[in-house]
Amino acid sequence: MDAETEAALIGAGRSYFRRRRDKVPGFVRRNFGLVGTLGLHRHALGWDILKAPLNVALSPLFIATRLGALAADAVRARGVACWLRARRILLPTAVARETERRIVVDLLELPCGRASSRDALAEALLAEPALRPLIRQRLEAGVETRVAARLGDYTGTRSAVAEMTTAVSTLGAGALAFKTLTPGVLSLAPTLSAILAHQAALAAFPLGGMLGSVWLGLFPAVASPLQTVAVVVALMLAGSVFAAFAGVLADPVQSWLGIHQRRLNRLIDALEDEFTGSGRRGFVAREHYLARVMDLADAGMATLRIFRG
Template sequence: MPVAAERREKVDAFVRRHFLWPGSLRLHRAALGGDILRAPVNVLLSPVLLLARLSGWLCRKAGLGRAGDWLGRRRILLRTAVVARLEAAIRAELLDGAARTAQGNAAIADYTGSRSAVAELTIALVALAVGALAFRALTPGMVSMAPGVAETVARATAVAAFPLGETLGRLWYGIFPAGPSPLLTGLTILGLVVLGSVAGAFAGILADPVQAWLGVHRRRLLRLLDAVEAGADGQRPVVAHEHVLARLVDLSDALLSALRLFRG
């Protein structure tokens, strides 16, 4: 169709305009403000989104199409300013203001949700790199990094408070390590999780250009256009693999942290 072909021709220009620098920087300026508060909440709501999508898929397989569609179209995550700006750009530049239907709204929400999941995975990769360099440990997230950070803080505090000076303190605690208290470990986990989720609000500054270079954004936007053009007879929302991967990373993060705490 001529309209569909015209929309697809606009995708490459859209990706360059919004996902490469300086467009990505302009897009994420919207995150300064309320998005910093919404980011930690969305991290907590992400497993609920995954559960809703899986439940919807299972309902459709069981013949409960109406219930499955309802679950599949629930918008679980809080709508951030960055997402609102991106959705407005998609409607204005790719859809010409169209897709004001339940199916179109769900397709756009799934696209932006997948992009948010990639931002979480970006933070997980950063945590892996920091853990490998600083603690020589596998840390696929902020929770598994927390015991190492808490240990470092506890040791530095103990050395600074050693009555015979810091030099002897380092020697003493090199032989008799000072372990972190449960309170310090808990506060460290909380602080790092909040820090990671806030950083996730801006992770797209790095993640978007990489995905643009790899053609990921182009493929996702073309799938979005296909879903919108298919209308009510098209594909129902399914669980995006980015959400599944992000939740698997969260699970491994929690398990590694629990193992380290039990060993300690």
């Protein structure tokens, strides 16, 4: 391919991606506003409730593959880096699949099975007569595979955001109900277990509630390890249900703060670099790292309470 044709190809591609960026604000309003996210999360009814906690458990492995890809890039092991980035560690939820479909069909306007046959990228290239013989060559060079990989990383951020939303909700519940910091299940469970143990001991005290309160003030009831484990399991089950629908709360807030717009623009930047071959920018799922920081905070608070107890 001569330099002039290559420049025309890249120019047509950049024109296509520029139009995608113009569509981002409207796409966010339609899909991540309150009405849009309610419609999106009706797909969560079903197996997503079970997949949500599994994705939480798989998130450290996801981060490990992405860090491994960065390390492979640093030593110029491009094949290893590409292989690691292509691993889709997180389980695909129904909400994630619907989000991917909407991005492909409505925002990128690319073919998506029976959902849509529109191909705005091919149309942009066809607008350049000199490029018509090269369209098939360029579009068959793994573009669809790379788009799918980038979308997988993008929709994977929803799992991390759901974790953070759950943690913030737990933090708020602990602050309001127990006047203490509880950034997760591990730090909330001991406090809740102690309250349940106190209430059970008070109800079972033979001399009545008033004397029971005095007695338990002098000799506090202590939750058994089994009771604490049971509370942890119950909170995890409740948290998995909450996480599956956490986007109903998180999406409008992220839209208002401009987070969805910036994240989609980063995705489009990464796809544009994939197409032009410049390789300057990639899509990094930063939310997973923030979620792990909140996990560490939760574990730290729980450990502190154990030593204090």
